[in-house]
Amino acid sequence: MKREEELHTIELIRNGNLELYKVIVEEYSPRVLSVIRGVLPCKEDAEELAQDVFVKAFFSLNKFRGDSSLSTWLFRIAYNMSISKTRLKKVKFVPIESAQIESNNCSDISEEEIYMKEKRFELLNRLLSSLDPSERFLITLFYNQEKSIKEISQITGIGESNIKVKLHRIKKKMGEMVGGKMEVSYG
Structure with a gap:
């Protein structure tokens, strides 16, 4: 949904056309759910x-x-609601199931490639x-949702430079765990 269309739709909803809210829910629910799943597995x-x-x-x-x-x-x-919920009850991360690993055409992928994909998902x-x-949550926004540093800053209320520092530290932490370096690009 384009920005002008968003603003127009919101104005119509505010003026009583409540059916249009369904359009917003349908448009954004998959991405909102994906963001939440980054915090609540x-x-x-x-x-x-x-x-x-x-x-x-x-x-x-x-x-x-x-x-x-x-x-x-x-x-x-x-x-905000996800972080509040994790504070209320300690949430444990649930791993990605190997059944969730999808390929476009399984017959084109060798057993070795499937094995390597599964190992990467385990890691x-x-x-x-x-x-x-x-x-x-930050990793989910940056990589899965492909949000810019500026957008992440607006979502979290954390300054842009602080977001860059946090992402760098998270990547460094993850890199140290795998014994290598992971590069961060803020394009």
């Missing part, structure tokens, strides 16, 4: 929290000023499970 908890995020966003639409994109605003709500799971929820 339990699918059911994440889905429940995603619903809560959209309920909270609906009742807070009058506070949306349009300074940032709607997705940034929704991710900010999701971030990734170990690395991610060693991070605290806020670190996993």
Whole structure:
């Protein structure tokens, strides 16, 4: 959804066209859920929290000023609610299942390649499970959601330079765990 379209849709919702909120939920729920899953690995908890995020966003639409994109605003709500939930109950990271490893065409992939992919996912799971929820959230935003440093700053309320430092430290920490260096690009 383009920025002008977002603002127009929000204005219509504020003026009573509540059916349009369904469009926002359908448009953004997969990405909001993905961001939440970066902090809350339990699918059911994440889905429940995603619903809560959209309920909270609906009742807070009058506070949306349009300074940032709607997705940034929704991710900010999701971030705050996710971190609050992890504080309420200690959340343990649940690893990615090897069944979740998908390939476009399994017949084109050798057994060795499948084995190597599974090993990489095992390593990734170990690395991610060693991070605290806020670190996993930053990694999810930067790599999975492909958010810029500026957008992450808007979502988290942390300064851009601090985000760069945190990402660098997280990558360094992960790199040390695998005995190598991981490069960070802030493009």
